[in-house]
Amino acid sequence: MRRPPILAWLFVGALLTFLFAPVVCVVLFSFNDSAAAGPPIKGLTLSWYREIFTNVEYTDALRNSLQVALISASCSVVAGTAAALALVRLPRRITAVLAGFFVVPMVVPALFIGVALLSFFTRIGFELSLQAVIVGHIIVTLPLVIALIGARLQNLDLSMLEAARDLGASGPQAFARVLLPLIAPAIVSAALLSIATSADEFIISLFVNGGDQTVPVVIFGGLRTGVTPAINALASTILAATVLATLIAGRLVSLRDVAR
C-alpha cells in the first residue's frame, strides 16, 4: 500500500482554508450580537437579519437583485441555449469564429464592460436603470450558458435527432421529446449559475444602476462607513443563495464535462 499523501492533503486543506476564510468570517460575524463587525463574538443573534428584511434600503436592494437575476438569467438561458444548439451544427469555421466571439465578455475585465456600457448608454440616451443592469448581466452570463450547454451537447450523439425524424417526429417534436430531456439538467444548472453570477455581479451594476441599487452596490456603499453586522447579514443572504444555486447546479452536471 502507498502511504497516504499527507503533504498533498495539507496543501489542499491550506488552500481551501485560504479560499473560504473570508466567506466563513462574513457569515460568522453576521450573527454576532454586537454593533461592531469584528471580534469578539459577544453572543448570537438574528437581529441583523431582521434589520435587512425590514429596512427599506435593504429590502429594495434585495428585490432589485432578485428581479435582475431572474430576468437576466431567463434571457441568457433562452438565447444561450439556442446559440449553443446552433454552434454544434454550424460549419466548423463559423463555430470557431463565434466561439471566440462569445469568449470576449469573459476576458474583457468587468470594469471595462461597465464603463463601456456607461459610455454607450449615455451616448444613445438609454436611461441608466435596472434595465441597464439587466443588459450588463446578460452580457456576462450568456457565455457561461453557451459554454455549459455546449459542453453537454458535445457529449451527446446528435444523430439521435435524425433517428427521431426518420421515425416520423416533426422537428419541434424531436427537439421537445428527445433533445430537451437530455439537455434539461444542463439548462437548469446554467440558469442557476447565471442567477448566482448575476446576484454577485458588482462592477457593471455600480456603473449603470442609475440609482436602482442591487445588493452588492448597497454593500459597497455601506463599506464607506466601515463594515457593519447588517452589511455582513446582507452579504450572507446573497452568499446563501449563490452557494445553494451552485450546489444544485453541481449535482446536475458532471464537472468533468465542463472542465474540458
Place this chain on the structure above:
Amino acid sequence: MSVTEARPGATAARGGRRGQGPGGRRRLGAGGRRALALGLQVGPATAFVAFFLLAPLVVFFLYSLWRVRDYEIVAEWNLDAYKQALTDDSYRRLLWNTIKIAGGASLLSAGLAFAFAHTLRFKLRRWQEPLLFAVVIAMFSGYLVRVYAWRTLLGDSGIVNSALRGLGITSEPLSFLLFNRGAAIVVLANFLIPLAVLPVYAALQNVRDAEIEAARDLGCGSWGTFWRVTAPLAWPGIFFSWALAFLAAAGDYVVPQLVGGANGTMVGVVITDTFQTDYNFPRGAALAFTTLLVSLTIIGIVRFVGGKVLR
C-alpha cells in the same frame, strides 16, 4: 422593455439579410431552411453581444480619441489623453504599479491553481470531483465578500490581530497586514485562484498516464517527466489561467480601493474616478485602453516565450 424588443428585431434583420422575405421562405430548399433555422438560433445571442458589448467598446474607444469641453464630450480627434497616460509621471507610476500587482497576483494564482490541480490529478485522484467542486463553490461565493472580509480578518481590530494580542504575542496591532501592495496581491489571488483552477485542471486531464509512464520507462526522473511531458502538455491551460487572472487583476477596482492603501493603488481606481467624479470620459477611456494594450502585450510576450521554452 427595450431588451426584449431588441431581440426579435435583430433576428428578423438577420433573416432578412439572407434575402428571405416571408413569402420567399416556401421556395427555399432543405439546405436553405436549415441555414435559416441555424441563423435564427444563433442570431439573438450574437446580435445582443454585438450591440451591447462590441458597440459599447467601440464608443468607449472613440471617446478616448475625443475631448471634453464644458462637461460635454465633443468629437475633436486628438491623442492628448493617450499622451498624458503614457508620459505623465503619476500615470506611468500608476500603470507600473498596476502591472506589478497584477503580475504578482496572477503568478501567485496560476501557480497555486496549478499546484492544486496537479495534486488533484496525480496525488488525490479519488477526491478530484469533490475537491474541484469545492473550488467551483468558492468561485461563485461572493466577489465583494472575498475582498471586504479581509478587513475583518486582517484589520487592526480584526481576527488575526486580536488572536495575536490575546495570545500575548504582540501588544500593538500589526498594521502592515492591510492597505499595501502585498495585501492587494494576496486578496486578488483569493478570488482569482478559483477562476484559474478550472483551465489548468482541464489541461492536466490531457496528460495521460500512458505518456507519463512512457517518459519514466525511457529513463526520465520525476523532474524530467514534469518539464518534458507534463508542463508542455499543460502549458496552454496554465497560460490561459494566468492570462485570465492577469487581465482580471489589471482591471480590478474593488481590491485597490478597499485593501490596497497608498502603494497598492491601481489603474481601475483612477478610471472609476474619472468616470464617476471628474466626468472626464476621454481620459478614463484612454487609461483603460492603454492598460488593456500594455496587458495584452505582456500576455503576448509570455505566450511567445512560454511556447518556446516548454516544447
